[in-house]
Amino acid sequence: MILFTMIWIGSVKKMLAMSKYKIFISIALLISTLSIQAGKHVAKQESTHSRDWMSLWQMDGGYIAAKKNRSLWVFGGIKKEYFAFGQIIDKKPIYTYHLSPEKIRGKWKDLSVMWNRVYAIKSDGTLWGWGRDVIGSKYISKPIQIGSSKKWKTIETRGSSEGGECGDYTLAFQKDGSLWGWGDRRREFFEFIKNYSINKPNKISGNWDKITMGCYDIYATKKNGTLWKWGVDEKAPIAIVDKKEKKRLLKKMATVHAKISVFDIDLQSYYRKNRINGIRKNGTLWLKPIVTYR
Numbered sequence: 001m002i003l004f005t006m007i008w009i010g011s012v013k014k015m016l017a018m019s020k021y022k023i024f025i026s027i028a029l030l031i032s033t034l035s036i037q038a039g040k041h042v043a044k045q046e047s048t049h050s051r052d053w054m055s056l057w058q059m060d061g062g063y064i065a066a067k068k069n070r071s072l073w074v075f076g077g078i079k080k081e082y083f084a085f086g087q088i089i090d091k092k093p094i095y096t097y098h099l100s101p102e103k104i105r106g107k108w109k110d111l112s113v114m115w116n117r118v119y120a121i122k123s124d125g126t127l128w129g130w131g132r133d134v135i136g137s138k139y140i141s142k143p144i145q146i147g148s149s150k151k152w153k154t155i156e157t158r159g160s161s162e163g164g165e166c167g168d169y170t171l172a173f174q175k176d177g178s179l180w181g182w183g184d185r186r187r188e189f190f191e192f193i194k195n196y197s198i199n200k201p202n203k204i205s206g207n208w209d210k211i212t213m214g215c216y217d218i219y220a221t222k223k224n225g226t227l228w229k230w231g232v233d234e235k236a237p238i239a240i241v242d243k244k245e246k247k248r249l250l251k252k253m254a255t256v257h258a259k260i261s262v263f264d265i266d267l268q269s270y271y272r273k274n275r276i277n278g279i280r281k282n283g284t285l286w287l288k289p290i291v292t293y294r
Helices: 002-039 243-253
Strands: 053-059 062-067 072-076 093-096 102-104 108-114 117-122 127-132 139-145 152-158 169-174 179-183 202-204 208-213 217-222 227-231 260-262 290-293
Touching (some): 152 208, 152 260, 169 208
Antiparallel strands (some): 062 072, 072 102, 093 290, 108 117, 117 127, 127 139, 169 179, 179 202, 208 217, 217 227
16 A cells, blocks of 8 residues: 555656646747747837947836946836736737836846846845735835845846746845845745745855756755755755766756856756847847737
8 A cells, every 4th residue: 555655646746747847838839929929020129229238138018128337227017917828818919119218226236037027136235126926926016125135146036937837936145155045925835935025035054156946946056066956845955966966967057157047957948038139239229019918
């Protein structure tokens, strides 16, 4: 009976893993379809015709772009309500250009953009966030400061893009090298979700060197060269000691150069970055329309 139970549990885990994989592929195909639809429309230059744009990200309802002087600008904005793919069937697509930028006050040194939310660190080390699920299930239309610390250095947020299935969580380093984490929804499984107030991120003990964030798993190296993993199955960091597995994972992590990054270590070819092309060689910014349905 015990053996049968163990086999059954193992089978269920495999089926769940396969289901997540199939869902991931299905969502990717749907995303590709929407991208193709938007791609049929020509890109238009933003209204200021500036020539000092540096990087561009897409959000659910608009874009956010950074200039070389470390200023941030939004085109449109994150929509308050989320519409699932099932809600847009048989509805007419509406294509809207957002070409007039609105400046976000301050100078910024790090930015992490997910489909439904944004986290950013100012040059003074303060941390800010806005969008859906930034605090519990609330919608924050404008940047609000998270906590009072001025020691934040770099941040990345992970989660569902355009209705995909991924864990919603955030990790950030402070200037002293300490690692902090929190979840953006109460349904998450990660051990650092000990409280749900985003104003009190949880410190993750350890002397961490490099972090890579997947959908359901986090891989990390410590400064002593050890490799660790935690997430849905491992509630707290556990060391990976198998030499063959450690070599395989370290080889993949070596391709990630940032101290902290969003990078699915086992599904690399299916990961879709929100950072997109839209800046030309002369520094001008050109945007495709945002697709909505009515």
